[in-house]
Amino acid sequence: MTIRRTTAMLAAVAMLAVGACAKKAPEELPPAPEGTDTGSTDTGIGNAVIPGSQQDFVANVSSDRIFFDFDQYNVDAEDQATLRSQAQWLQRNPAVRVTLEGHADERGTRDYNIALGERRANAAKNYLASLGIDPSRINVISYGKERPAALGSNEEAWAQNRRAVTVVIGR
Amino acid sequence: MPFRTSLSLALLLTAAPVLAQEAAPTPPTVVPTEPRETIEGQLSQERTVIAVPAFATPSVTTVAGLRTDTLGRQIGEVIAADLERSGLYAPLGPGSVRAITMAEVTAPRFADWKARNAENVVHGFVRATGTGGFIVGCYLYDTALGSELVRQGFEIQPGDWRRAAHKCADAIYSRLSGEAPFFDSRIAYIAESGPKGNRVKQLAIMDSDGGNHKFITNGQALAISPRFSPDYKKIVYVSYLNNRVRVFIYDVAAGTQKLVTESGNATFAPRWSPDGRQILYSMAVGGNTDIYRISADGGTPVRLTNAPGIDVGGSFSPDGKKIVFESDRSGGQQIYTMNIDGSQQRRISFGGGRYATPEWSPRGDLIAFTKMGGGEFRIGVMTPSGGGERMLTNSWQDEAPTWSPNGRVIQFFRTTPGRTGKSTIWQVDLTGVNLRRLPTPRDGSDPSWGPILP
DSSP, rough: OSOOOOOOOOHHHHHHHHHTTOOOSSSOSOOOOSSOOOOOOOTTSSSOOOOSSSSHHOOOOOOOOOEOTTTTOOHHHHHHHHHHHHHHHHEEEEEOOEEEEEEEEEOOOOOHHHHHHHHHHHHHHHHHHTTTOOGGGGEEEETTTTTTSSHHHHHHHHHHHSEEEEEEEEE | OOOOOOHHGOOOOOOOOHHHHHOOOOOOOOOOOOOEEEEOSSOOOOOOEEEOOOOOSSSSOOOTEEEHHHHHHHHHHHHHHHHHHHHHEEETTTTTTTOOOGGGGGGGHHHHHHHOOOOOEEEEEEEOOOSSSSEEEEEEEEEETTTTEEEEEEEOGGGGHHHHHHHHHHHHHHHHHOOOOSSSSEEEEEEEEGGGOOOOEEEEEEESOOOOOOSSSSSSSSSEEEOOOSSSSSSEEEEEEGGGOOOEEEEETEEEEEEEEOOOOEEEEHHHHHSSSSEEEEEEEEEEEEEEEETTTEEEEEOOOOOOSSSEEEEOTTSSSSEEEEEEETTEEEEEEEEEEOOOOEEEOOSSSSSEEEOOOTTOEEEEEEEEEEEEEEEEEEEETTTTTTEOOSOOOEEEEOOTTSEEEEEEEOOSSTTTOOOEEEEEEEEOOOOOOOOOOOOOEEEEEEEEEO
């Protein structure tokens, strides 16, 4: 089953998922798998959350992304904790597939940054795999510097952009 | 008619297929703009003054909606703009000098032009052929000696009139500077629009002066790093179509594209060999990027690098025997050369900072690169053995040099910082003095300059 559902199905799933919550289901489907993460912090809390969806994922892991130092791709202790929470969610949702998006800050050349984003996304993928997640459930794509999450040109923005983001693409 | 066709018609243009082709998957959405120079660089002090009056016409005729007298003025303007952009000349274009008569084309009034301090004067004419096209005559004179330096004629289809102007400007430039021509050439680049966090990036093409602009892709999939094939029939580029990173070969005439190679891995940073028969690309496998070479017709790729670091990009030497590329195997990005079979890999950049995007000059004498350090991204050149490093620009972020067909001018893109930061296309000559922005309908990046048109 893909994440494309009819409105009726969506409403039914929403009622199951929310239980006591009186708020109605979102009118729109979860973000389409097309494109990159939008940096959105809308976790869907208070709204209907479809199990196995991106909203469900974001609401139940410590973060959907890990961050890297300049020109680095090592997964540090904080990243490992984040990825462990992601692995636990993936184990609870064994049918779900994800894309790991690798990104770089703007202070690199275009082609190199695509290669760097590949390194970062693969580093995250390999760590998830080491925690028992089947690597065939994980797609990898590098956006290099093409899709910054923070738009400033300063160290704070660049630190937010050097990232690997896990995006649910359905099951 | 004084124009000697026996000599000059040998140079007649034929309509090149690339100019007659229809738009590909998406029609152009922006009317091509007239080129307009934005002079932001410092100008060299001793530029030769050249008068370029409007070209004359023996009789005003309209062909395909184009009047010969209007065309004569426009051709003069394009020639003047080309010469101005070279940085070597101070042209007095049709807007600043009087028009000439048909008789003057072969009998200039040298005293008039000397009075304007012009060392040279360009004359020419536009005449309808009677068969749907035009003849453009192009003459260059030395005003002090009263002698003719250039005489050329071109038979053109109406849609190719700008090419006649570029051909004439090339003849003038080559005769006066001793350098090979470069104006009659085209550029593939990426047109950019939209917010910084979600830029729309479209493959686009244009003449070397920004004329005849055309969008090729519609922007639904990110497009980056295009390169014209040497015969201008194809463009190799990277598309994020279907959320994958893959190198495609786009056929300009057919408007179709195919993958350079079938692979589940990301392929990017493509380049043509000088003969157009082979393509270099980079491929990331499990996070490790290496450089591969494949026939442009497909087949089995040859892996050229196997260092544990990122090996990426690559540019052939003009004789097709060597490749310059970048690698971070030493810990940071540096420039290396190798033979086309991957042997004899050797680092050539040793200055402080990181070096990237090396491009071998079509003359073979220099390699252009992006140098990162000290909070700046700058364009520079060095010899193929790594000597004589010289920086040509100075900016927050200049990136990705591409050479003019004669190896005297470099285009690149310049990005400004901040939330509203944008990229635009610039060019600089090898002196570093003549720095200009190239006019494009939208923002632009990843310019790729093709050879002189066939």
